Amino acid sequence: MGKPDHLDKSYQTSEEFEALFKTYFNPLCNFAYKYLKDWEDAREVVQETFTKVWSNRQNINVHTSIQSYLYQATKNSVIDFVRKSQKKTKNEADIIRAKEDALSNDKDGLGSLMIKQAILQAMDKLKPKNKEIFRLNKLEGLTYREIASHLDISERSVEDNISRALKILKEELEKNENLF
Amino acid sequence: MIPVGKILRYLTNSGSISDDLSVHNWLESNQDNLRELDIYENIWNNTDQLKDFKVFDVDSEWQSFVAINDISADTNVSNDTLSQPVPAPKKEAKVIQLDSKKVIAPEIEVEDEKSTVIETPQIAVTSKKRSYILPLSIAASLLLLVGSYFTIFSGQDMPTPEPQLVYQVITTTDTPQTVTLEDGTIISLKENSELKYPESFAGLEERNIELNGSGTFKVTRNPDIPLVVEAGNTEVKVLGTTFVIDMGTEEEIEVENIEGIIKFYEAGNEENGHLLTEGQKMVHSGEGFTDITEEEIEEVKPLKGHTISHILNHLNLVSDGKMYPSPKLKYDKYKRFEINLYQDIESILMELSLEAEINYIQKDCDICREITEFKAVK
Numbered sequence: 385m386g387k388p389d390h391l392d393k394s395y396q397t398s399e400e401f402e403a404l405f406k407t408y409f410n411p412l413c414n415f416a417y418k419y420l421k422d423w424e425d426a427r428e429v430v431q432e433t434f435t436k437v438w439s440n441r442q443n444i445n446v447h448t449s450i451q452s453y454l455y456q457a458t459k460n461s462v463i464d465f466v467r468k469s470q471k472k473t474k475n476e477a478d479i480i481r482a483k484e485d486a487l488s489n490d491k492d493g494l495g496s497l498m499i500k501q502a503i504l505q506a507m508d509k510l511k512p513k514n515k516e517i518f519r520l521n522k523l524e525g526l527t528y529r530e531i532a533s534h535l536d537i538s539e540r541s542v543e544d545n546i547s548r549a550l551k552i553l554k555e556e557l558e559k560n561e562n563l564f
Numbered sequence: 565m566i567p568v569g570k571i572l573r574y575l576t577n578s579g580s581i582s583d584d585l586s587v588h589n590w591l592e593s594n595q596d597n598l599r600e601l602d603i604y605e606n607i608w609n610n611t612d613q614l615k616d617f618k619v620f621d622v623d624s625e626w627q628s629f630v631a632i633n634d635i636s637a638d639t640n641v642s643n644d645t646l647s648q649p650v651p652a653p654k655k656e657a658k659v660i661q662l663d664s665k666k667v668i669a670p671e672i673e674v675e676d677e678k679s680t681v682i683e684t685p686q687i688a689v690t691s692k693k694r695s696y697i698l699p700l701s702i703a704a705s706l707l708l709l710v711g712s713y714f715t716i717f718s719g720q721d722m723p724t725p726e727p728q729l730v731y732q733v734i735t736t737t738d739t740p741q742t743v744t745l746e747d748g749t750i751i752s753l754k755e756n757s758e759l760k761y762p763e764s765f766a767g768l769e770e771r772n773i774e775l776n777g778s779g780t781f782k783v784t785r786n787p788d789i790p791l792v793v794e795a796g797n798t799e800v801k802v803l804g805t806t807f808v809i810d811m812g813t814e815e816e817i818e819v820e821n822i823e824g825i826i827k828f829y830e831a832g833n834e835e836n837g838h839l840l841t842e843g844q845k846m847v848h849s850g851e852g853f854t855d856i857t858e859e860e861i862e863e864v865k866p867l868k869g870h871t872i873s874h875i876l877n878h879l880n881l882v883s884d885g886k887m888y889p890s891p892k893l894k895y896d897k898y899k900r901f902e903i904n905l906y907q908d909i910e911s912i913l914m915e916l917s918l919e920a921e922i923n924y925i926q927k928d929c930d931i932c933r934e935i936t937e938f939k940a941v942k
Contacts, residue, residue, distance in 0.1 A: 405626055410617075410619055410620055414616075414618060427620060435629070438629075438635075496610055497617070503614060538737065538757060541777075
């Protein structure tokens with residue numbers, strides 16, 4: 385991807401920012417959902433995060449990577465959102481505190497979510513049959529035997545297709561030097 | 565390079581001891597292979613949770629973002645940047661339709677005041693493009709006419725229609741099956757294999773068939789139409805002979821020639837193929853072709869000890885599944901223990917306890933245990 389890490393040097397134009405937005409929007413939504421358990425809320429929080437980043441882009445200096453910065457910024461937005469949205473009964477205040485603690489201790493980063501996004505994109509590079517078998521196994525949770533029966537092919541053929549898919553996904557993902 | 569199938573079986577704990585040994589030999593042959601395996605494992609583990617990953621349409625999300633934020637007016641852009649159109653690929657794409665009305669209309673239509681700053685130069689650019697549209701239209705029309713002429717009047721340039729082929733697909737599961745092709749060729753298909761072949765070879769230059777699995781071929785001789793078997797990323801070409809193809813995986817194909825001569829080569833690269841004479845046996849893997857006529861069994865470099873994965877599998881097997889690893893169990897997959905597995909479970913555990921720390925949750929019976937921790941004693 386080769387993106388610079390400093391907001392003060394890049395992402396100033398709408399085109400640059402659009403690329404940034406489209407790269408990180410889904411991983412950040414999935415991260416926010418982990419704590420909010422509501423996709424619409426997660427989406428709203430991430431939109432707000434990007435709005436803040438856009439408004440302050442000329443004053444932001446990222447000292448780590450842009451990915452870590454967005455991860456931290458979304459974390460903060462989720463905490464704000466939780467604080468605002470929950471009613472303050474004692475029980476709910478405890479829940480808020482627990483969520484804040486969990487968020488503060490979240491060190492997972494976006495790495496795994498970026499890989500998942502890249503896998504989903506790279507799946508388009510698979511041949512249709514290959515993709516279908518891989519999808520049935522990994523997204524539908526079917527066993528090799530079930531897939532073989534469903535598609536009327538041998539289990540060995542199913543395994544070969546999954547192997548081939550894994551190989552192609554690795555080749556595709558390795559093109560992005562920031563993933564691993 | 566090791567076949568990915570073996571790595572997959574290693575990651576899914578479904579490989580044989582031989583598979584595991586191959587992976588370990590591969591890992592020990594080069595330090596970089598550890599990183600390779602880590603990448604495979606990282607991808608594989610992430611695919612397990614793919615179904616939970618929600619994907620929003622980022623294009624429409626970006627449009628919402630643009631609508632909410634004052635992007636164009638607030639953008640710190642130079643004049644050069646202004647002359648670049650804001651990403652609006654769908655509108656741009658209409659230029660190639662060579663229809664001036666279609667080009668202009670959507671570009672002039674400014675729905676949002678905020679985008680005026682950007683839209684203005686866009687209109688200028690589009691107007692420029694419009695000046696090319698008439699000549700382009702004429703050129704396109706001429707090309708169309710010339711193309712039509714050749715299509716209609718120059719029959720020899722037209723592609724010769726290929727014969728319509730009807731294929732048969734035979735898949736075996738637990739029982740082998742014998743298949744006789746139209747030309748009399750007999751194929752003994754082994755278990756868990758698949759064969760695809762045309763019902764008729766009439767009008768073909770080659771008798772092309774596809775194999776996935778293992779089979780013995782007794783090919784009816786026909787010097788004019790060779791028989792080509794596609795197996796994984798290799799092909800075997802013959803005129804008439806008997807031979808065996810055994811696919812360990814799609815990436816590891818073994819061919820044994822029983823009589824006559826056959827040619828074994830990578831698909832699409834026949835020049836670099838190998839001619840196999842009677843009794844000759846060859847395998848193709850990621851490392852290329854290897855003649856295994858003399859030594860049929862791959863000599864496996866003996867490794868000292870067993871991996872934790874291997875030990876856990878063994879304990880699970882000999883306990884009839886009563887002893888099993890916890891789904892949350894994490895362990896060093898490269899650590900090996902030099903113990904004798906050919907003894908009873910308690911003796912194995914006793915011997916292991918000298919080298920490893922093993923914790924478990926005792927279940928209903930004496931040997932029913934869920935292993936929760938397995939690590940080397942430091």
